[in-house]
Amino acid sequence: SQTIHQWPATLVQPVGSPLxxxxxxxxxxxxxxxxxxxxxxxxxxxxxxxxxxGQISSEVPQNLSASRPQDRQFILSSxxxxxxxxxxxxxxxxxxxxxxxxxxxxxTRLTVT
Amino acid sequence: AQSVTxxxxxxxxxxxxxxxxxxxxxxxxxPYLFWYVQYPNQGLQLLLKYTSAATLVKGINGFEAEFKKxxxxxxxxxxxxxxxxxxxxxxxxxDPKDSxxxxxxxxxxxxxxxx
Numbered sequence: 001s002q003t004i005h006q007w008p009a010t011l012v013q014p015v016g017s018p019l020x021x022x023x024x025x026x027x028x029x030x031x032x033x034x035x036x037x038x039x040x041x042x043x044x045x046x047x048x049x050x051x052x053x054g055q056i057s058s059e060v061p062q063n064l065s066a067s068r069p070q071d072r073q074f075i076l077s078s079x080x081x082x083x084x085x086x087x088x089x090x091x092x093x094x095x096x097x098x099x100x101x102x103x104x105x106x107x108t109r110l111t112v113t
Numbered sequence: 114a115q116s117v118t119x120x121x122x123x124x125x126x127x128x129x130x131x132x133x134x135x136x137x138x139x140x141x142x143x144p145y146l147f148w149y150v151q152y153p154n155q156g157l158q159l160l161l162k163y164t165s166a167a168t169l170v171k172g173i174n175g176f177e178a179e180f181k182k183x184x185x186x187x188x189x190x191x192x193x194x195x196x197x198x199x200x201x202x203x204x205x206x207x208d209p210k211d212s213x214x215x216x217x218x219x220x221x222x223x224x225x226x227x228x
Binding site for chain 2: 006043044046049088090092099100101102103104105106107109
């Protein structure tokens with residue numbers, strides 16, 4: 001069966017510090033991968049998605065970047081965090097050519113102080 | 114462009130009462146439709162999905178949803194609410210013609226269960 005991992009679970013970082021969040025998927029090949037953010041009291045905002053290694057599409061211009069160095073690994077990064085980067089970050093995957101349902105990881109709670 | 118509307122950011126029901134969470138979509142082509150549940154500080158979990166088979170779809174935890182093309186709706190119901198149903202619920206649609214299968218999300222509805 002497929003599983004998706006995210007780490008760390010929680011993170012407290014000062015403004016201006018770098019960020020690296022990692023997501024890995026097991027039990028499937030060539031998944032579509034997604035990064036979302038949930039700000040407090042708000043819905044889901046798609047940040048990036050990837051349909052293959054090295055292929056990244058950005059949905060919202062911002063202080064963040066994403067990379068997919070391996071088939072089942074998706075990394076969210078920032079060189080300098082802003083207060084507005086605080087939120088709950090979710091990684092998800094879907095089957096290419098399926099019905100579109102996405103399967104989510106447990107999330108990372110990021111607090112920028 | 115497709116859009117999803119969830120009526121009511123908060124819905125409050127008594128334990129044992131009917132749960133009805135509303136979702137309407139706008140699309141010229143019948144999409145695929147999904148309901149997700151999110152408990153506090155957790156990821157989203159797929160409750161059920163409509164993929165153009167039966168219009169009444171049964172999901173986990175006793176939830177079901179009915180696709181009504183004429184009303185462009187996909188409302189989520191549960192006959193009897195339980196305290197453990199307290200969570201946020203998201204409706205989402207995908208366009209069968211979108212090869213990347215991005216989901217269009219509703220804003221979410223927080224379900225509050227009163228004892």
